[in-house]
Amino acid sequence: MNRYIFFNSSCENFGYKCKSLAALRIDESEADGPLAKILKVLKHIHCTFFKEDLDDRDVREVLSSLRSEILSGCVIVLSRALRRDLPTLKKIAKKLGASCLNKLEPNVTHVVSNNVGTRESRWALKEKKFLVHSRWIEDANFFWQKQPEEYFSIEENN
Structure with missing residues (x-):
């Protein structure tokens, strides 16, 4: 995941020449923002992982399988x-x-x-x-x- 820039200090520390969300006094889009998108991915991984018997499941295999479909x-x-x-x-x-x-x-x-x-x-x-x-x-x-x-x-x- 790319850096999530919310605070002004993050912009300064990482050399970004933009205003942070905090400086703009806004939050990311609840449905379309970076954290929301990553949450969807994590939920998909979670559901896929728990779909089958856990005895020999390895989350790395689930990640690799899901990634290879993109x-x-x-x-x-x-x-x-x-x-x-x-x-x-x-x-x-x-x-x-x-x-x-x-x-x-x-x-x-x-x-x-x-x-x-x-x-x-x-x-x-x-x-x-x-x-x-x-x-x-x-x-x-x-x-x-x-x-x-x-x-x-x-x-x-x-």
């Missing part, structure tokens, strides 16, 4: 422009259940890049595949849920 069915190519973050993003995507390819093929569903100028990005636009920013994988990992691609799309005019 991007199941996604076939991803990571742009070479992400070469510095490529190993980490690939590892996360695989843990989330995505298949990662090294080359562009017709069965690719998503191209992950940080700009539209790469060969992979141009191919995704031409072939009408999802072209998403690398934050799409990071947020899926953070929220334990596949994120809407339109929130992370990279378009030619960006």
Whole structure:
């Protein structure tokens, strides 16, 4: 889970250049805030864990199984422009259940890049595949849920 910034001191201590929720005198959204989203994940893990016989259950197996469903069915190519973050993003995507390819093929569903100028990005636009920013994988990992691609799309005019 990313840092939860509620108090002003958290912004200062972690170098964030923003106002904290306390400074804004607001609380996070009860239904959509970071803590609410994590609570949903924890409840799902809890229910899954207690669904079956506990004699040989290991919560690590439950976590791994649930995590591997998040991007199941996604076939991803990571742009070479992400070469510095490529190993980490690939590892996360695989843990989330995505298949990662090294080359562009017709069965690719998503191209992950940080700009539209790469060969992979141009191919995704031409072939009408999802072209998403690398934050799409990071947020899926953070929220334990596949994120809407339109929130992370990279378009030619960006």
